[in-house]
Amino acid sequence: MAKLTLARRLTYDIASNWKNVVDNFLECYHCHVAHKDFVSLVDMSTYQVTTYGIHSSHMAQAGRTENSAYDVSGATVTEHAVWWLWPNTCLLRYPGRGNFMVLQIIPAGPERTREIWDFYLETAEPDEAELDSIRYIDEILQVEDIALVESVQRGMRTPAFTQGKIVYDPGGSGLSEHAVHHFHGLVLEAYRRELGRA
Numbered sequence: 001m002a003k004l005t006l007a008r009r010l011t012y013d014i015a016s017n018w019k020n021v022v023d024n025f026l027e028c029y030h031c032h033v034a035h036k037d038f039v040s041l042v043d044m045s046t047y048q049v050t051t052y053g054i055h056s057s058h059m060a061q062a063g064r065t066e067n068s069a070y071d072v073s074g075a076t077v078t079e080h081a082v083w084w085l086w087p088n089t090c091l092l093r094y095p096g097r098g099n100f101m102v103l104q105i106i107p108a109g110p111e112r113t114r115e116i117w118d119f120y121l122e123t124a125e126p127d128e129a130e131l132d133s134i135r136y137i138d139e140i141l142q143v144e145d146i147a148l149v150e151s152v153q154r155g156m157r158t159p160a161f162t163q164g165k166i167v168y169d170p171g172g173s174g175l176s177e178h179a180v181h182h183f184h185g186l187v188l189e190a191y192r193r194e195l196g197r198a
């Protein structure tokens with residue numbers, strides 16, 4: 001990581017509460033349905049989500065050459081590795097050259113979130129493959145996820161919404177939403193702590 005340098009920053013303005021954006025980040029139950037290119041890059045049968053005290057990790061084998069997301073020929077990193085740190089910081093390492101990404105999910109209003117996605121790469125100028133992966137994240141993956149979380153926000157605003165349900169797989173697969181449940185527990189604890197102080 002000491003050898004990496006900031007090469008690109010992407011920012012997004014999202015019409016959703018920040019907690020919906022974090023929810024979306026913490027499970028891959030929606031991946032097969034929403035991210036057809038992502039599931040061709042990542043071997044979903046190896047996807048494992050593990051929760052710890054105040055963070056969770058999301059690991060999978062990835063970097064299939066025959067994928068529709070982006071070019072990974074010559075990749076030195078062949079793992080999809082993602083961490084979420086309470087409350088709103090995400091660290092990511094995608095298949096490709098040496099890379100590390102920092103995604104901040106910043107509350108900007110009850111139904112507004114700002115995202116800042118920083119790419120740290122081996123060189124300040126991304127190579128062709130990295131430009132390809134940045135384009136994939138910016139023009140496909142983010143577009144798919146932002147559409148999802150904004151639609152969840154619209155749904156939650158209707159009187160029909162009371163609460164959601166959690167899909168749970170004890171095996172800890174990406175299809176399970178236990179990391180969402182873990183996040184909700186931390187939110188609840190934070191509210192209780194503040195109310196206790198009031």
Ligand SMILES: [Fe+2]
Binds near residue numbers: 024030031035
């Ligand atoms: Fe997603």
